[in-house]
Amino acid sequence: MKNDLGFGACMLAEDSKTLLPVGTRCKIIDFETLEDGLLGVTVVGIEKFELGTYTIEDDGLKRGNVTPVPSWEAQPITEQQVKYTSILKDLLAEYPEHLSQYKLSDFTNLSWVCQRWIEILPLTPTEKQHCIAAKDHQLALTMLNNVLK
Structure with missing residues (x-):
């Protein structure tokens, strides 16, 4: 994140363990301390990607290879x-x-x-x-x- 590339976010499957393969590269645009003491983070999605192989570090952080996926083309509303x-x-x-x-x-x-x-x-x-x-x-x-x- 130091080079401003952001981070990837993938959903977990229903088993709460399996990473689903299509995710979003995100960038933090704001953060705040909430009333309950938790950190509130506002992110914006940058682009869709497909997750390739990944490793899990000792602290649970997952690092993987991703391939950008084209966004859906804009379509006018009828x-x-x-x-x-x-x-x-x-x-x-x-x-x-x-x-x-x-x-x-x-x-x-x-x-x-x-x-x-x-x-x-x-x-x-x-x-x-x-x-x-x-x-x-x-x-x-x-x-x-x-x-x-």
Whole structure:
């Protein structure tokens, strides 16, 4: 992190031991001491990656080889898909500090909207990973269609 490359974050599978292979390179943008004495850290995702081999150090830190994975291409939201943005904005309005992290223009990109839904839907880590690992937003959109029927 000294060279400002950030760090990688991967989800754990349902067994809470297995690292799932697609993660995000992140960068710390802010931190604070919370009321309970814990450290609150705000990060931003930089890019998606696929985890290759990794080792586990004595202190539990995992170091691995990663390969960047292209982000989903931006897709305009059609008139029929505006509901996904509207419902998402309504949900995020309950958490104004979270909502403030996003630009209004983000909500016009269907790929970005699908990614936010993947974050908040009550899916298993493996289900989320399946969507995240896809080449585009279509699988996430199909899942979203089924959930919001």
